[in-house]
Amino acid sequence: MATTLYDKLWAAHVVAEEGNGVCLLYIDRQMLHEVSSPQAFEGLRAKGLRPRNPSYHLAVADHSVPTRHRDRPIADPQARAQVALLEANAREFGIELLTLGDPRQGIVHVTGPEQGFTLPGLTLVCGDSHTATHGAFGALAFGIGSGECESVLATQTLRMPKAKTLRVNVTGDLPPGVGAKDIILAVVGKLGSNGAIGHAIEYAGPAIRALSMEGRMTLCNMSIEAGSRTGLVAPDETTFAWLKGRPKAPKGADWDAAVAYWRTLPSDDGAVFDREITLDATRLVPQVSWGTSPDQVADVTGQVPDPARLNDAEQAAKTAKALAYMGLVPGQALRDVAIDHVFIGSCTNGRIEDLRMAAHVLRGRKVAAGVTALVVPGSGAVKAQAEQEGLDRVFLEAGFEWREPGCSLCVAMNDDRLPPGARCASTSNRNFEGRQGQGARTHLMGPAMAAASAIAGHIADPRDYLEAV
Amino acid sequence: MEPFIRLSAVAAPFNEADIDTDIIYPARFLTITAKKGLGRYAFHDRRFDGQGREVPEFVLNREPWRQAAILVAGANFGCGSSREQAPWALLDQGIRCIIAPSFGDIFRGNCYRNGMLPVVVDEATHAALLADAEAGLELHVDLEAGFITRPDGSTVAISIDPQKRDALLNGWDEVMTILNQRGDTIAHYETQRRQRFPWLG
Numbered sequence: 001m002a003t004t005l006y007d008k009l010w011a012a013h014v015v016a017e018e019g020n021g022v023c024l025l026y027i028d029r030q031m032l033h034e035v036s037s038p039q040a041f042e043g044l045r046a047k048g049l050r051p052r053n054p055s056y057h058l059a060v061a062d063h064s065v066p067t068r069h070r071d072r073p074i075a076d077p078q079a080r081a082q083v084a085l086l087e088a089n090a091r092e093f094g095i096e097l098l099t100l101g102d103p104r105q106g107i108v109h110v111t112g113p114e115q116g117f118t119l120p121g122l123t124l125v126c127g128d129s130h131t132a133t134h135g136a137f138g139a140l141a142f143g144i145g146s147g148e149c150e151s152v153l154a155t156q157t158l159r160m161p162k163a164k165t166l167r168v169n170v171t172g173d174l175p176p177g178v179g180a181k182d183i184i185l186a187v188v189g190k191l192g193s194n195g196a197i198g199h200a201i202e203y204a205g206p207a208i209r210a211l212s213m214e215g216r217m218t219l220c221n222m223s224i225e226a227g228s229r230t231g232l233v234a235p236d237e238t239t240f241a242w243l244k245g246r247p248k249a250p251k252g253a254d255w256d257a258a259v260a261y262w263r264t265l266p267s268d269d270g271a272v273f274d275r276e277i278t279l280d281a282t283r284l285v286p287q288v289s290w291g292t293s294p295d296q297v298a299d300v301t302g303q304v305p306d307p308a309r310l311n312d313a314e315q316a317a318k319t320a321k322a323l324a325y326m327g328l329v330p331g332q333a334l335r336d337v338a339i340d341h342v343f344i345g346s347c348t349n350g351r352i353e354d355l356r357m358a359a360h361v362l363r364g365r366k367v368a369a370g371v372t373a374l375v376v377p378g379s380g381a382v383k384a385q386a387e388q389e390g391l392d393r394v395f396l397e398a399g400f401e402w403r404e405p406g407c408s409l410c411v412a413m414n415d416d417r418l419p420p421g422a423r424c425a426s427t428s429n430r431n432f433e434g435r436q437g438q439g440a441r442t443h444l445m446g447p448a449m450a451a452a453s454a455i456a457g458h459i460a461d462p463r464d465y466l467e468a469v
Numbered sequence: 470m471e472p473f474i475r476l477s478a479v480a481a482p483f484n485e486a487d488i489d490t491d492i493i494y495p496a497r498f499l500t501i502t503a504k505k506g507l508g509r510y511a512f513h514d515r516r517f518d519g520q521g522r523e524v525p526e527f528v529l530n531r532e533p534w535r536q537a538a539i540l541v542a543g544a545n546f547g548c549g550s551s552r553e554q555a556p557w558a559l560l561d562q563g564i565r566c567i568i569a570p571s572f573g574d575i576f577r578g579n580c581y582r583n584g585m586l587p588v589v590v591d592e593a594t595h596a597a598l599l600a601d602a603e604a605g606l607e608l609h610v611d612l613e614a615g616f617i618t619r620p621d622g623s624t625v626a627i628s629i630d631p632q633k634r635d636a637l638l639n640g641w642d643e644v645m646t647i648l649n650q651r652g653d654t655i656a657h658y659e660t661q662r663r664q665r666f667p668w669l670g
Contacts, residue, residue, distance in 0.1 A: 015658045016651055020630055024651055026658055028669060036551065038502040047645065052655075055670060064500050078500040085502055122669075129551040129575055143575055145553035146504075147582035147643070155647045157655055159632070193487050194545035194571050227548065229574050250668035258668050293487045314544075318486055411550075413496045420519070432491045432549060434514050 002268035004165050005234050006200040009140035009265070013123050015157055022161050027152045028122040031108040032059040032095065034086040035413070036127025040149035041089040049154045054094040056156065058117050061086050061100060062107045064413045067376050067403035070100065079414060093153075106379020106405040109133040109221065109347035113213070114381050116246025120235035120262040125152055130347050130429060132223040136216035137243070138235035138265050140200075143224065163230060164274040166199040167267075170207035172282035177463035179357065180215035181349060181427070181446030183207065184222045185287035186279060189297040196228035199275065202267060203233050207281035213242040214353035221348045222429050225294035234266035286462055288334055289431045289444040291322030296431070298334060300449065300461045306330035325433055326441050327421075334459050337443070341424035342373035342454040343436070344400075344447055346410035349427035350378025354447040355386050358427075359394040361451035361465045367399035368457030374401040374416070376408040400454070412436050425453035470584040472640035475611040476565055478538035481528045482602035488542060489549035490576060494558045496550075507554055508561030529562070533605045541595070541602040542569040547576025556580050566610050568617075570595050581633050582643060586612060594625050612637060 003011075016024040032040075037059070044050065051057065064079040074080035083100065090097035098105045104115060108126055112118045112134060120138035125131060127149045134141035148158055168187055201223050203216075211219065216233045223231030233239075240259055243249050250258045285299040296319070298305070307320040307330065323330065328337065344350075344358050355375065367373045375395050377383035383405055386392055392402045408416045410428035412435065418424055420439030427450050428435075431442040445453070448462035455465065498510045516527050523530045529537065540559070546569040547555060556579045559567075566586045580587045588610075590598065601608060601620055609618040612634065616624040629637075636643060647655075663669065 016654050018632060020632070022630060022632060024647065024654070026655070026662065035499050036553065039504045039553070042504070043644070047642075049644070049648075053659075076500065082500045082502055127551055127553075129549065143551040145551050145556075145575060145579035145582065147553060147579065151644050151647065154644050155651075155655060156659070157647060157651070159643065159647065161630070193548060194573075197545070197571060197574055224549075224575075227545065227574065254668035258666075261666070293489075314486060321485070411496045411499075413499050417497070430489075430491070430549060432489045434495055435491055438495070438497075438514055438519070 002270040004267040004271045004273060005138060005202055005232055005265055006140070006163070006165050006230070009121065009123070010162055012121070013140065018159060022159055024157050025160050026123060027125050027156055027158060028056060029117060029124040030057045030149065030152045031112050031126040032057055032086070032149065033063055033108050033126070033128065034061045034082045035063045036146045036149055037089065038082070038085050039146040040153060041093065043150040044093070044153055051093050051095065051153045052156045057095045057153065058112065059086055059090040059095050060098040060105055060108060060111055063407045063411055065100060065406040066414050067406050067408050067416055070404050076415065103380040103384065106382065107347045107350060107407055110350055110378030110382060113137065113217065114246065114379060116243055116249030119243065119249065119258070120239060121265055129224045130221050132229060132231040133217050133221040133347055135220040135230055135232040136213060137239055138232060138262065140230065142229040163198055163200040166196055166201050166228070166275045167273040168201055168203050169205040169276060169278040170203065170281050171205050171278060172207060172280055173210065174207055174281045174284060177448060177466045178284050178286055179446050179448065180211055180218040182284055182287045183279070183281070184219045185289065185297045185444060186284060188222060188225045188295050190277065190279065191226040193225065193293045193295040194227045196223070196226040199228050200230040200232065201228045203231065208233055209236065212353055213238060214351040217351065218348055222294065225429060235262045286446065286449050288449065288459055290326065290328060290334060291319065292325050292431055292433050293318070293322065294429065294431060294444060296322055300334055300459065302334055304328045304330055304332045304334065335461065336458060338458045339423045339425045339443065339453055340371055341418055341422050342371060342450050343409040343424055343426040343428060344450050345376030345378065345408055346428040347378065348429045349447050350376060350382065352382050352385050354427065355382065355391050358447040358451040359391045361448050361462060362398040362455065363394050365398055365455045367454045371454055371457055373399060373454045374403055376403045377405050379405045409436050425450045425459060470582070470640050470642065473565060473584050473586050473637040474613050475609070476538055477607055477609045479533050479536060479605060480539035480541050480598065480602040480608045481534040481537035482541050482599050483528055484541065484543045484599055486543040487545045487548055490547055490552050490555040490573070491549055493547065493555040494552060499552060499554060504557050506561060507558040511558035511562040536563070538563050539566045539568065539608055539610065540564050541599050542567055544570040546572050548573035551575040553579045556583050556585055560585055568598055581637065584637065584640065586610065586637060588617070588627050590625060598625070
């Protein structure tokens with residue numbers, strides 16, 4: 001029978017059927033960070049348990065780490081204690097740790113793939129909802145809570161109901177100036193914030209096949225913003241070429257055996273999905289969010305919606321609430337919306353290709369007066385690569401700050417935090433109320449648009465800047 | 470965890486769609502590594518103003534809902550981040566049962582692991598329970614019997630996976646249950662998997 005990529009990954013990891021569609025699922029890999037792991041380790045300690053397979057886990061601090069002054073101790077005593085606790089737990093339980101001083105340190109979803117810890121065909125979890133990122137490699141990856149982190153440490157399994165399948169077909173070629181972030185924002189807008197609850201998404205079609213691994217990670221990363229814990233792209237030559245030679249990837253004959261297996265994973269011709277939607281890439285325009293939920297997006301050439309013109313009462317109420325928080329006027333052109341902050345980074349858009357794209361727009365230009373702009377590379381490896389290519393100079397000369405790796409302004413848990421009323425052009429994944437600081441307003445977009453907006457001082461269409469380059 | 474068997478309490482109406490876990494538990498409090506005592510941060514930026522004063526309009530700051538142990542929430546409640554601090558904070562605030570048209574998947578799973586009962590209801594039932602909540606009336610949630618009794622005596626069925634129901638009724642810890650029931654099966658699976666895929670390590 002023709003089966004989907006998700007079905008194959010699921011079937012390969014079923015340890016036991018528990019009835020009612022619930023299975024005990026084997027978990028091959030877990031990434032641990034400082035926020036969701038302390039209570040999991042505490043749970044092990046309280047029950048007198050040890051990790052079942054310590055080498056199946058990798059720990060790295062990212063959420064609460066400062067992005068400046070890495071030569072000094074962390075200033076915030078609570079964050080300092082939290083990072084120290086991750087390090088102490090990793091040592092106590094024999095788990096590999098990338099310390100803050102390690103050149104490989106970075107956001108879990110950037111560092112994991114870079115190290116080859118993420119591989120096709122595996123199940124991979126992390127106490128972070130953006131874990132679907134790793135699905136870009138054809139790994140069954142999803143975010144979990146701390147209690148589940150403890151379960152994976154102690155049992156290497158999770159009890160889970162199987163999800164339904166949803167294929168998102170993206171046909172045609174992307175036009176110039178339109179990227180993976182625009183695809184996923186459009187998909188989330190189309191599905192709605194709860195449209196994919198209980199579904200595993202597979203992204204397919206020519207536009208997806210043409211994406212780099214960085215683009216595929218951007219895409220899968222935001223699956224949760226449509227309610228889906230899992231986003232997948234079938235592994236192919238692009239995947240294998242990207243992974244080959246990574247420190248934790250298989251070597252020699254093992255590599256050949258692994259690739260042979262990975263080639264069997266893509267959905268079979270004729271496989272049936274529970275749902276399918278199609279998006280025409282050729283008609284896609286750069287996307288930007290205007291509200292407080294990631295499904296509240298529009299073409300950058302469009303306007304702020306008018307709740308009075310919406311027929312659905314619930315949508316109208318959601319829209320009115322969002323506009324009140326965002327301080328926007330119905331009908332206002334999105335390109336007229338002035339911004340005062342720009343953030344380029346995060347597990348969505350903190351990779352080398354994102355920085356290249358932003359730098360391409362910025363080269364020889366300056367950040368507008370009154371705009372504070374920062375770049376936070378997703379990992380130490382991304383930072384080093386960017387510096388080798390001279391991208392740091394481009395950002396600094398344009399007036400951006402060039403920081404150390406971490407989650408930074410995507411979650412605003414460290415000292416990178418926006419003041420109330422600030423408005424930020426951001427390459428992150430969530431525009432929730434208070435996400436970048438209490439009372440701060442977030443507009444989600446891709447790196448090229450964030451760079452263009454930094455120059456313009458208002459939301460800008462990156463295509464206007466790319467054509468002139 | 471504390472068993473959940475039955476509960477009679479006032480239900481707080483909070484019918485806003487897409488209440489994400491950042492609203493339930495703002496990120497700046499995530500550097501706290503404790504699991505208990507987080508109730509003061511539940512809905513923090515909705516409950517308190519910039520000076521730390523109560524926002525009088527917020528439902529949990531009003532009588533009789535200060536003592537609410539049930540929340541009648543809007544669609545997609547608990548969407549967003551996987552932070553388990555969200556259910557921990559609600560639990561510490563006294564909320565043990567949440568009724569909504571839909572939930573964020575990760576949040577919903579986190580509730581069960583902490584002795585909390587999320588209940589999905591259809592639109593008409595949601596409207597009826599919301600009206601009860603707004604009137605400040607008590608709901609009677611009986612997980613053992615499998616239904617919620619409204620003040621008018623009508624009942625609403627609780628749909629739940631039987632294993633999750635048993636775990637809640639008995640206060641069972643999932644990790645210990647898996648180890649006790651499936652320890653050998655996991656070991657057998659691991660042996661086979663390592664033979665087939667030695668490159669997994």
